[in-house]
Amino acid sequence: MLTSRYKDVFNRLLHPLAAAIARTGVPPSAITLAAPLLTAVVCWEYLRTRATMPFCLAMAAVGCLDALDGAVARAGRRATAFGAYLDAMCDRYVDSLVALTVAHVSGYWLLCMVALAGGLLVSYAKARAAMEVAVSNLEWPDLMERAERSALFLGGLAASALLPWRPLGRDLFWWALVVLCVLTHLTVVQRMVRAAQFIKARRR
Numbered sequence: 001m002l003t004s005r006y007k008d009v010f011n012r013l014l015h016p017l018a019a020a021i022a023r024t025g026v027p028p029s030a031i032t033l034a035a036p037l038l039t040a041v042v043c044w045e046y047l048r049t050r051a052t053m054p055f056c057l058a059m060a061a062v063g064c065l066d067a068l069d070g071a072v073a074r075a076g077r078r079a080t081a082f083g084a085y086l087d088a089m090c091d092r093y094v095d096s097l098v099a100l101t102v103a104h105v106s107g108y109w110l111l112c113m114v115a116l117a118g119g120l121l122v123s124y125a126k127a128r129a130a131m132e133v134a135v136s137n138l139e140w141p142d143l144m145e146r147a148e149r150s151a152l153f154l155g156g157l158a159a160s161a162l163l164p165w166r167p168l169g170r171d172l173f174w175w176a177l178v179v180l181c182v183l184t185h186l187t188v189v190q191r192m193v194r195a196a197q198f199i200k201a202r203r204r
Helices: 007-024 028-049 052-075 081-106 109-130 146-162 172-202
Strands: none
Touching (some): 007 052, 028 081, 052 081, 052 146, 081 109, 109 146
16 A cells, blocks of 8 residues: 555655666666575575574565666666566565565464465456456555565564563464454455456446
């Protein structure tokens, strides 16, 4: 929701940095591909060290690349349809790597997999609708977009590491996962309803 509603604001904030990077000649696709590669390194370190706060901070930094590659492409006038496709595919790899790694470390396999499935379905709901009718990314200001999902996931994990509070005997990350699972799958339903409206209206 925040990503869609405030996309122009984010783009303006990123423009000076993106323009500077674009002037160096760095291809936007290199930034895109760096995200899953860096994620793999960060996840491997988390599996080795079990150090939660460095993992959360590192993944927050990697998450900035998700917006930066597109901004660099626009600033250098190198935006392409394949670039957008590559970005979406790399995002799915990043989400999967993070969910699998944290599931292994925390032991919360079921909740992490339900949350991951919800995130993948949120993305697929829009992509599949676009195969039926023309849609715009700006038409999907839904509840739990990728930025919100990542913030809740990493925020819950960090809070669990910092705070010993265990409501009803469960740590804060467990509760964050429960909330994430519920809200993410509600977003899937929200997008299915929106897609049904688009398809019905635009196929007349």
